[in-house]
Amino acid sequence: MLKSKYSWQMPKNKIDSEKVTAIAQACELSEVAATVLVGRGYDTVDKATQFLKMDPEMIHDPFLLHDMQKAVDRIQAAIVADEKIVVYGDYDADGVTSTTIMFETLNELGANVDYFVPDRFKDGYGPNMAEYQEFIDNGVNLMITVDNGVAGNEPINYAVTHGMDVIVTDHHEMPDELPNATAIVHPRYPGSHYPFSDLSGGGVAFKVASALLDEVPEEFLDLVAIGTIGDLVSLTDENRFLVTSGLKLMSEGQRVGLNALLKVCGLDGHEINEQDIGFTVAPRLNAVGRIGNAGEAVELLTTFDEDKADQIAKHIDSVNEQRKQLVADIYDEAIMQAQTPENAAKKTLVITGTGWHQGVLGIVASRLVETTGKPTIVLSAAETEPNLKGSGRSVEALNLFEALNSQRDLYVNFGGHHMAVGLTIAKTNVETLKQLLESAAEANHLNLNQVTPLQIDGRLKVDQISLKVIQDLQHLGPFGTDNPMPEFEIDPKQVTDAKQIGADKSHLKFQLVGEKQQIDTIAFQQGALLPYLQAVPDHIKVVGTLESNTWRNQTKPQVMVKDLIIDAIPVIDKRTTHLSVQLFSEPATYVFFHEATYKRVKPYLADNVKSVVLDANKPDETLLTGNVTLVDCPDSISAFTNWLNEQEPDTLTVYFYQRNNAYLDGMPSREQSGKVFKFFANHPVIDLKTQLPAVVKYLHIAQSLLVFLIEVFSELEFVKIETGRVSFIQNPEPHKLSEAPAYSLREQQIKTQEKLLYSKSATLKIWIQEQLADKNEGVAD
Structure with missing residues (x-):
């Protein structure tokens, strides 16, 4: 499941359909536009008419x-x-x-x-x-x-x-x-x-x-x-x-x-x-x-x-271009400070620099608040100056002016309001400023995990969107403070034609599909979500604004996405037969079912990447959330299913890398097993280091099957393996091959690999989503 960035808030009061109809008729508006007016408190014909009136009076x-x-x-x-x-x-x-x-x-x-x-x-x-x-x-x-x-x-x-x-x-x-x-x-x-x-x-x-x-x-x-x-x-x-x-x-x-x-x-x-x-x-x-x-x-x-x-x-x-470059350069330095272990542990940020252009520090502070969710002050001065000067920006939950105003004598100059301040302060007082701001956040119980509310004006079906609706909504403008552009929750049947756009592929374009039409949709800075939309195209809801877009003399409706939810867990199929460093560049929890695979790719893993090597005996005790990537293929489909039932990832990506392919090699036939047994009975000692290729050629059997049978014979004590030499044990106790753990494991691997490596992508995704859903369904029951 992909959670929304915002907390979607529908109108507090129930929309009265009779009022909507009356306003729509009296003001010659679509019911969509009339619904917005009613939801915003313009719930009578007189109020709506007064709001819409545009004359010098x-x-x-x-x-x-x-x-x-x-x-x-x-x-x-x-x-x-x-x-x-x-x-x-x-x-x-x-x-x-x-x-x-x-x-x-x-x-x-x-x-x-x-x-x-x-x-x-x-x-x-x-x-x-x-x-x-x-x-x-x-x-x-x-x-x-x-x-x-x-x-x-x-x-x-x-x-x-x-x-x-x-x-x-x-x-x-x-x-x-x-x-x-x-x-x-x-x-x-x-x-x-x-x-x-x-x-x-x-x-x-x-x-x-x-x-x-x-x-x-x-x-x-x-x-x-x-x-x-x-x-x-x-x-x-x-x-x-x-x-x-x-x-x-x-x-x-x-x-x-x-x-x-x-x-x-x-x-x-x-x-x-x-x-x-x-x-x-x-x-x-x-x-x-x-x-x-x-x-x-x-x-x-x-x-x-x-x-x-x-x-x-x-x-x-x-x-203005110079201003944008200054902001970008200073932000790059500032965000590095914000991400230090000391600052990462705090609820607020005081960032300082040398020689930063003071005219853009407020913009940089705003961007840091956007990125981190933390009230932020950005200050700068020349190296030889005794005082730092800069700006602060806050979040709704913390009145920045009140937080800092309690110690006015701390500053050379200070002023501002709830969301923004400007100040000049001696360099020697910066540590006190940090403590003051952090204490204010603690006293106000600032919760950085609290999701910002997003007011939504109503729910729409894709087929309700039209140029007439968009034109009517424009009559409610101009939009801005206290009169925001209407936001709608849209629940399509599915999304199609999803693709990344922009020079750096950072944006998304896709279509919302209804019963009778499809609507072009743009989501800026959401290009990374492409695999998720492709994984679960029929479990997506969006919140966005409605606009018209003209291209080649043709005008069509368009949705500009503000936020989206994927209410099923996206399963992203990236099955591979080759592991490379590029596969481990995305932030995720990387899960290994085999220690050997983990050791092999450990050099690829960045220090801040989380990795888990599951205990083969107790895999179900590891609960994972967030973005999870399964690197290699498990051995047992039943154990994997049990483990999967207990997981709560936001997204699940599967590589299912498998070095030895049991499914393709299959199980040895009775004839092959007997032939290999007879060979070792007639050749009491074989040095695999030097003789393995010759034995394979002599027996006309795949090397992987031969190695597997030697492991089975060893477990059943038909042969003994020491430093690469296989010695036949005379008069061994009789056993069925199926009694060997390796034999049982291979049967499980074949069944698992058939399901996880060779099923069609759509089939695999549906099966995994069903396993992930089992836990939630059980709770609901």
């Missing part, structure tokens, strides 16, 4: 935001007085789009305005005292922060006391003490009456622009969409309308810089969706801030010069 009044009127009044006064204004942004995708929205709005109103995007390495995140001082010295009268500022007490208070007004527009968590700003425009301001709390930084800047321009500035919707998707804020309420409208605007290609970026991404001429933003556009804008200067991204978004836009877009794309 969804946009809330910007003046409901706290201090919006104060902010507008101060900005308008600054414009009238020709005061110097600076927009202070941030260096991620939300930050640069926020900066662009605010800067272009003020430009349009004729303001004396410039923008500033901090450098991640020089200025850090948020308000920076040194930069504020420089703005004051340069005569800036008004600063407007976008996507930052709510936690900038010290520099903002300094600015205000030195004659520079500051308007904060932000959406991040609010601290207990707020800065002394002229205005704080924030959707979660305590006591605020704004009806939606989860705007992005770009969304807040858009609201300020709307208030200043006294209309909804549709030309900024593309930027709002990028910031909203890139910052992973909720895709519900007005954000759904803003993102939907922004994606449409982006597809129309009205912004020169975005057009150039889409072109280098290979997305020009396509209808842009939220996945294009999340996986292609936003990462490139983020990359500039991670390893360069994010001001370049604002320059791209604001330019009207096509040649300049093309040049910047190409450079941003090259920076």
Whole structure:
């Protein structure tokens, strides 16, 4: 059995079929899409209609935001007085789009305005005292922060006391003490009456622009969409309308810089969706801030010069490639640290490096969490620096901010939230940090074996999947935080045409077979499962999303697999007559039925590979789980069956290597046995080392049969074997050949080899699966 990576969670409440039908009819949706709505709580026609509605009425009044009127009044006064204004942004995708929205709005109103995007390495995140001082010295009268500022007490208070007004527009968590700003425009301001709390930084800047321009500035919707998707804020309420409208605007290609970026991404001429933003556009804008200067991204978004836009877009794309290579290189070093015996024994990881690029450490930490399931902090510094700087990422079960916040004086700088933190810490304090994080994991009873839940929207038969269903599901988008793409459990009759795809064969492609149709299916990074799908094609369930795929002007449904289960134990037939080192490269428990076979291949086994040599007398006392490989062929089919009945592998691979083939050689005939006996009676001493070939030729018998009969005669005390010499014993006690243990063993070997070596592959797999199922069936009874 192949277990799922996730814990599949169906909707908690039973789906009311009458509600589904009512919503499907009222909203002109398929019942599949209506079922998703009901399962997500939109269980009346009014709720479903409100959710699906896409019109400007969804946009809330910007003046409901706290201090919006104060902010507008101060900005308008600054414009009238020709005061110097600076927009202070941030260096991620939300930050640069926020900066662009605010800067272009003020430009349009004729303001004396410039923008500033901090450098991640020089200025850090948020308000920076040194930069504020420089703005004051340069005569800036008004600063407007976008996507930052709510936690900038010290520099903002300094600015205000030195004659520079500051308007904060932000959406991040609010601290207990707020800065002394002229205005704080924030959707979660305590006591605020704004009806939606989860705007992005770009969304807040858009609201300020709307208030200043006294209309909804549709030309900024593309930027709002990028910031909203890139910052992973909720895709519900007005954000759904803003993102939907922004994606449409982006597809129309009205912004020169975005057009150039889409072109280098290979997305020009396509209808842009939220996945294009999340996986292609936003990462490139983020990359500039991670390893360069994010001001370049604002320059791209604001330019009207096509040649300049093309040049910047190409450079941003090259920076993104550099970012990916940096992540790959650092991850390779970091995972080696994570796998040391010391770290392997821990529930958490603190990984340190020298000279690692600090702009990508958060991504590396995320990948380590993905790989290990452990909350992880990745830190780096130059060899001569006293402090390490880096990022941490966590799992849902451990609040990383709370875990580390109890010892604030341990850090030079520290901040973050439940799932992510950033920190600077003295190298001398790293061991204390490790102990603190590990203690927090213990105190929270962090279980690394706990499977991550995966919310599933319903079960589908293959024949329910259609282009109409997929189109209807798209009406529920755009998908993202709080509105994930619907996931379905699909139980096909079987899977067919399974094959590995991709340059490195790391992906799977196969078809889900229903009663009336077959659906193409892709499973990324699951290429290693090919043998399992081939072994049990009719015992597979998948969870995945439904998409349409167009190839050669033909559009068909397609399933993108998130997870899968094989609810029978896959038996993989790799029977062989030759053992090589390649056969022992996969992680598994390798089982040997003969000590001699184990000794022969022991040099092939890596140190971390588990191997078991079964006790021929007590084989049933060894219980194996996980991926199990049977290397050689057992001697007794009955003993093997008894042992197999007790095993609980996830997968079973069989090589069944056999050096001496009893089945092909068979048993000697009565005539052959008598002829050999008579020969040794007439030749009292034979030296097998030198005379064996001659004896074989003389008796016209296969050498393997001759050697077998000599062993039988020895056990029955017809002959004696010493240092390769066979001596006939005069007047031996009479015995039947079947009384010899070797004779009985050979009969068992013939029966076993016939079953295990020469049965058809399908027959062998079914028989083994039946034996493996016996134990579970017995428990159920």
